Amino acid sequence: MTDAPLSTVTNAARLLKAFLTREESIGVSELARRLGLGKSAVHRLLTTLAAEGLVEQNPRTGGYRLGIVVYELGEAVKVHLDLHAAAGPVLVRLREETGESSQVGVLDGAEVVYVDRLESAYSLRLFTETGRRVPAHATSSGKVLLAHLPDSALDRVLAAGLPGFTPNTVTDAGALRAELASIRAQGWARSVDEREIGVASVAAPIRDVHDEVVAAISIGAPSARLGAAVRRRYARLLVEAGEAVSRRLGWVPTAERRPAAQVR
Structure with missing residues (x-):
């Protein structure tokens, strides 16, 4: 080589x-x-x-x-640059509120790539560098992103297989589909000991101006610090953080959108 x-x-x-x-x-x-x-x-x-x-x-x-593909690539770069600028202040606040490592991830095929990250202040913390790839189906960020994929794209991910990493990894396509439906309904996802024993995370979606989910914001920590009650409390913070980043990207909640003017 x-x-x-x-x-x-x-x-x-x-x-x-x-x-x-x-x-x-x-x-x-x-x-x-x-x-x-x-x-x-x-x-x-x-x-x-x-x-x-x-x-x-x-x-x-x-x-x-x-060709047009170069334009599409440029737009993808622009989204990531905009995402970095929009997420930065929100990640700082999220880490201050939780004390845990906070990150933003985007989906690439069947993997999540972390494009922005702030480390926890705790001495016992997770170490995941920016740019690292992790399997989507075994992480909270990945589940959020998979939950909002078009059916055809999700089918391709599931058809490629769901490898197991621990006894808690969801490897059955039907079970994962059911979990993704719940994630869409509740607005956030969790992963506990699924990619690695002793590691837990909670994530929420980030939307763009077109109401498309383009990224996920999450926190990760040792499982011992993220029990069920703590996960529920942090889930509310993450949903708020995801909405804050989304608004900075131009997203407007459906309830706040003005109806289109009628043509007379």
Whole structure:
């Protein structure tokens, strides 16, 4: 194994960056000149990138321009940047109120990725670095996010299997579906000794301006500090924290939305 960059990937990245000039389109010959590559190599790169939607051919000029997938990727980055700014102050307050590690996670396939995190002030605490991936079905954040997936997307996750990590992990698809329905109804999720014995967490959803659940906010702690009564109390705080972040993202509760003006 080597950490040396792959030349093809490097050239593909350089090719995409060539479009930062914001020209309407760029031809194969001009791209080859700017990149110092042969036209056949550039054409192969463009063909591959076009198949993935990263570039497209301008039917009027015959040149190439960035594809819609690049726009979608940019929007995904924007959401994460907006999420970081919106969640920061709320995470600080949540940690002050609970004393526990507080984090924000997003769903990637069947895993949760923690994109923001503040450590607990307790000497006995969990250590989960930002960027770490954890199985969605065995965590409170993941359950919140799975609970709000479209049916087709949830079906794909369940079809891939639900590995067990402890005797408490929910590995039956039917049982998990029932739990996810309860989570949608009550507005929060818990996980106790499911990913790791001795670890518990509670989570609530974060919604965007379109009322879509885009992330989950949670606290995690040793199970001994998160008994049933404490979990219920923290659940209320997490629901409030999730709504606070959501409002900062532009979300408005249904009850506060003004009805659309009638056309006369």
